[in-house]
Amino acid sequence: MILRLMRYLILAIVWFIGISLVLVVLYRFVPVPVTATMLLDKHGITKDWTPLSRIDRDMVDAAIGAEDGKFCSHHGFDTEAIEKAIEHDRKSGVVLRGGSTISQQTAKNVFLWQGGGFFRKGLEAWFTFLIEHLWGKRRIMEVYLNVAETGIGTYGVEAGAHRYYHHSAARLSAIEAARIAAILPLPKEREAIDPTGFTRRYGNIIAARIGTVRRDGLDACVYK
Numbered sequence: 001m002i003l004r005l006m007r008y009l010i011l012a013i014v015w016f017i018g019i020s021l022v023l024v025v026l027y028r029f030v031p032v033p034v035t036a037t038m039l040l041d042k043h044g045i046t047k048d049w050t051p052l053s054r055i056d057r058d059m060v061d062a063a064i065g066a067e068d069g070k071f072c073s074h075h076g077f078d079t080e081a082i083e084k085a086i087e088h089d090r091k092s093g094v095v096l097r098g099g100s101t102i103s104q105q106t107a108k109n110v111f112l113w114q115g116g117g118f119f120r121k122g123l124e125a126w127f128t129f130l131i132e133h134l135w136g137k138r139r140i141m142e143v144y145l146n147v148a149e150t151g152i153g154t155y156g157v158e159a160g161a162h163r164y165y166h167h168s169a170a171r172l173s174a175i176e177a178a179r180i181a182a183i184l185p186l187p188k189e190r191e192a193i194d195p196t197g198f199t200r201r202y203g204n205i206i207a208a209r210i211g212t213v214r215r216d217g218l219d220a221c222v223y224k
Helices: 001-029 057-067 080-093 102-111 118-134 137-147 155-167 172-183 197-215
Strands: 149-151
Touching: 001 102, 001 118, 001 155, 057 137, 057 172, 057 197, 080 149, 102 137, 118 137, 137 155, 149 155, 149 172, 149 197, 172 197
Parallel strands: none
Antiparallel strands: none
């Protein structure tokens, strides 16, 4: 009985590894059609897959400045950022930014579901490892900016740009890109149009960081 269960477990692991590899390789070349988060969204799905070449560089730099300043230098995980995020949230109770890198968020958004738990985190680590090695940074950024939730029932920065500013992501100004980046942690609770309080202040901080990201080459892995 135990040997049979072990065989089933090994078989399940082999199938999981095989299927995950196929999906990761497939999404290296084709747009992600839908995610679990989208399917479970009671508000419906508004999205418009857009190549990175048609997304303003300010949006890329705003995402890096807001979510993952070490995007180009880490291999998927930023231990220091995770520790700081845990300590910040414990002390303030305000979610400024998570400890997850853009790579981790992309892995979660594309292949998994929202929520915590050690099991999901373990799967997230596996998929993060895969996309870091099989996609590369530019593709990770492209997918991230197309599947991230940017508003109620809205996914991707192209749909977000049209929702808030009535034009494409190719024409985003620095402040528009920064405000979209500012709402990414809580897209259902924050507004990119005429934001007030924390969201406005955070958006202004991100807008200022865009210049730093560009000057210091923190987006070099995307535009090499």
